[in-house]
Amino acid sequence: MSHRISVQETGAAFRALPGEPLLEAATRQGVGLPHECTFGGCGTCRIKLLQGRVDYEEMPLALAPEEAEAGYALACQARACSDLVISVERDDAPPAERRQAVVRSVRPWSPDVASLQLEIEGGALQYRPGQYMNVLLESGVHRSFSMASAPAGNRVDFHVRRIPGGRFTDAALQQLAAGERLDVEIPLGRFRYHEEDYRPLVMAATGTGLAPLKSMLEALMDDADCPPVSLYWGGRTEADLYLAHEIRAWGERLYEFDFVPVLSRPHAGWTGRRGYVQDAVAADFPDLSEHAIYLCGSPTMIGAAKHRFLELGASAGHVYVDGFT
Numbered sequence: 001m002s003h004r005i006s007v008q009e010t011g012a013a014f015r016a017l018p019g020e021p022l023l024e025a026a027t028r029q030g031v032g033l034p035h036e037c038t039f040g041g042c043g044t045c046r047i048k049l050l051q052g053r054v055d056y057e058e059m060p061l062a063l064a065p066e067e068a069e070a071g072y073a074l075a076c077q078a079r080a081c082s083d084l085v086i087s088v089e090r091d092d093a094p095p096a097e098r099r100q101a102v103v104r105s106v107r108p109w110s111p112d113v114a115s116l117q118l119e120i121e122g123g124a125l126q127y128r129p130g131q132y133m134n135v136l137l138e139s140g141v142h143r144s145f146s147m148a149s150a151p152a153g154n155r156v157d158f159h160v161r162r163i164p165g166g167r168f169t170d171a172a173l174q175q176l177a178a179g180e181r182l183d184v185e186i187p188l189g190r191f192r193y194h195e196e197d198y199r200p201l202v203m204a205a206t207g208t209g210l211a212p213l214k215s216m217l218e219a220l221m222d223d224a225d226c227p228p229v230s231l232y233w234g235g236r237t238e239a240d241l242y243l244a245h246e247i248r249a250w251g252e253r254l255y256e257f258d259f260v261p262v263l264s265r266p267h268a269g270w271t272g273r274r275g276y277v278q279d280a281v282a283a284d285f286p287d288l289s290e291h292a293i294y295l296c297g298s299p300t301m302i303g304a305a306k307h308r309f310l311e312l313g314a315s316a317g318h319v320y321v322d323g324f325t
């Protein structure tokens with residue numbers, strides 16, 4: 001028997017077949033629900049269950065058990081066990097557009113990460129710190145990169161991690177030179193800074209997951225209303241912390257700023273924190289009930305961090321995640 005799903009904010013309704021994920025059912029019937037990865041890894045499709053029950057074939061990585069208990073669900077994986085009333089966070093992001101971009105610079109930061117600066121053509125560019133763009137390749141596939149600079153004009157920075165054998169991040173990036181043109185789709189994504197959530201910030205990223213957090217923090221620089229910020233950045237070796245020197249200087253322009261680099265495979269002389277980034281946060285914040293938390297990294301890190309932080313009192317409504325593979 002199918003179930004009726006109603007969206008509280010819009011009044012839209014659709015029916016989900018037995019075993020059919022809510023997102024799939026909504027899309028099939030022309031009801032738009034936010035989503036990105038569609039495999040339970042990013043948390044973008046999170047909804048609140050106001051009435052009814054759901055289950056999962058397999059518990060998704062981006063949903064901590066504590067979140068599920070608090071009534072949240074991931075629409076791309078959840079299946080209705082009864083009629084549902086759901087709440088979907090309103091999204092007032094600027095609409096995505098297809099545009100041309102000109103490469104202004106490409107320079108290596110480490111053997112694995114390059115800095116890419118693009119000038120986006122086609123009129124004033126608006127985006128929210130935390131969002132990303134797609135580079136559209138001729139083959140029809142796309143590659144996604146978060147904006148790594150605060151919105152200011154049409155020049156935007158990106159951090160590109162080389163994936164061996166990757167069509168863009170390896171092959172094309174090696175040849176890319178200033179002046180070349182790319183097709184992009186911008187801005188995309190629901191990950192963003194929530195200025196209405198005025199709490200001390202705990203931010204945790206691994207690798208190039210730093211990029212959207214950097215965009216947020218740049219936008220907060222010299223802002224008298226900036227809450228205290230604790231930024232944890234994890235990598236395997238010191239080479240993964242490609243921007244550590246620059247980050248240390250951010251403290252001069254942020255109201256209260258603590259930067260904690262964490263390495264899981266440090267060299268013998270490393271005197272900083274060791275282990276996983278979520279463990280370093282947990283050791284420093286035994287009570288996270290009063291914080292707004294931003295997480296950006298692999299679904300594995302996001303899943304482990306969310307679970308840990310909710311156990312430490314973090315509130316599911318104050319944890320914002322951007323998961324990528």
Ligand code: FES
Binds near residue numbers: 034042044062074077
């Ligand atoms: Fe559902 Fe990413 S779209 S978790």
